[in-house]
Every structure is written in C-alpha cells, then in structure tokens.
Amino acid sequence: MREVARLTEDQWAGRWTTGYTGPDGVRDGYRDFRGTVPVIVTVLELLERRGPHGQDWWRYGHEGWETLDHALDNRDDVRAYSVREEQRRTAAKARREREQREREEQRRRQEAAAWPCPECGSKVYPAGLDDGWGGGAAPGALCSVCQSRTDHNAREARERAEEQAVLEGKRAVVPAG
Incomplete structure (x- = not known):
C-alpha cells in the first residue's frame, strides 16, 4: 500500500496553495483537490475484525x-484554511481592540493627572505620563511653552545684567579727566 501511495501521489495529493504568510514568516495555505482522486485503502483483516464503520x-x-x-474528508482543503483564516482575523481584531483599550486607559490616566498651566491654562501632564507634547512636569509646574518662555526671559535678563556689569566695570576703571 505504501509503494502504491508513493507511485500515485500526483493523482491524489492535491496542489498546495499558499494563502497567508504571517509576520513571523510562517506560511499557511490549503490543498486544492480539484482534479484529484481520493484513494482509500484497507485490509480484509481489519474489516473482518471491526466492520466497515471502524477505524x-x-x-x-x-x-x-x-x-x-x-x-473521505479533505482536511487540508480551503474549508480548513478558511477556519484558520477566520481565527487569525478574530485574534487580530481582539489584539487591536485590546491595544485601543490600553491607549484609551493611558489617555484617561493622563487626563485625570493633568493640571492647568498657572500662566496660560493649557493642560500639563506629570512626569511619567509624557505624551510627546511637552508633558512630564512636576505637579503644579508650567507647561512646556510657558516654561520655555520663562527660561528664555531669565537667560536674556542674565545676559543683560552681565553686559551691564561689564559696562559699569569699564566706567569705574576709566580715570576722570
């Protein structure tokens, strides 16, 4: 029986069709049995012992x-593939929904922890909840825009004071004439 199976494989095996290649490179598909003949064999001893309805x-x-x-069932055919494909779609949908819920929960936590900027009133988010828009401040701190403006103004004031100190130092050094 094994030798007959080997010699006739082109007639019963079906053609493999790849329908899906996953992100991990795993391929899935099905056998197209159109134009093939299923070959089913047994031995008389089994039929005598268990009858035609046994294994x-x-x-x-x-x-x-x-x-x-x-x-007689074509287990590797497009029906089985369709079941696996539906399972993949269901799993992907569940993953997307879970990720969406996680993003919504993260956003809810951010909003709950935010406070208004003391200068402009825009929302400021605490450290550890930075959303990429300048959050991550200490509680009660200014927003990143106001903090940047405050830092810039302080830097300019320091530079002016240093320039003024230099000018006053030169005046003190010049002898009166």
Whole structure:
C-alpha cells in the first residue's frame, strides 16, 4: 500500500496553495483537490475484525487509520484554511481592540493627572505620563511653552545684567579727566 501511495501521489495529493504568510514568516495555505482522486485503502483483516464503520481506512496523504467519513474528508482543503483564516482575523481584531483599550486607559490616566498651566491654562501632564507634547512636569509646574518662555526671559535678563556689569566695570576703571 505504501509503494502504491508513493507511485500515485500526483493523482491524489492535491496542489498546495499558499494563502497567508504571517509576520513571523510562517506560511499557511490549503490543498486544492480539484482534479484529484481520493484513494482509500484497507485490509480484509481489519474489516473482518471491526466492520466497515471502524477505524479501518487509510487515505493516502492522511496519517494513520480512520473511520470512512474521516478518510473521505479533505482536511487540508480551503474549508480548513478558511477556519484558520477566520481565527487569525478574530485574534487580530481582539489584539487591536485590546491595544485601543490600553491607549484609551493611558489617555484617561493622563487626563485625570493633568493640571492647568498657572500662566496660560493649557493642560500639563506629570512626569511619567509624557505624551510627546511637552508633558512630564512636576505637579503644579508650567507647561512646556510657558516654561520655555520663562527660561528664555531669565537667560536674556542674565545676559543683560552681565553686559551691564561689564559696562559699569569699564566706567569705574576709566580715570576722570
């Protein structure tokens, strides 16, 4: 039986069709059995012992002995692939929904922890909840725009004071004439 299976494989095996390649490179597909003939074999001893409804049948391309209805089923066909494809779609949808819920929860925590900027009133987010828009401040601090303006004004005031000190130092050094 094994030799007959090997010699006739082109007639019963079906053509493999790749329908999906996952992000991890795992390929999935199905066998197209159009134009093929299922070959199912048994031995008289099994039929005599268990009858035609037992696990007496071996279909070429399947593993082990099966009942007749299982042996006649094309388990690797497009129906089985469709079930796996639906499972992948369902899992992907569940993953997207979970990620969306996590983003919404993160946003809710950010909003709950925010306070208004003491100068302009825009929302300021505490450290550890930085959303990429200048958050991450200490509680009660200015927003990043107001803090930047405050830092800039302080830097300019320091530079003016230093320039003034230099000018006053030169005046003090010049002898009166």
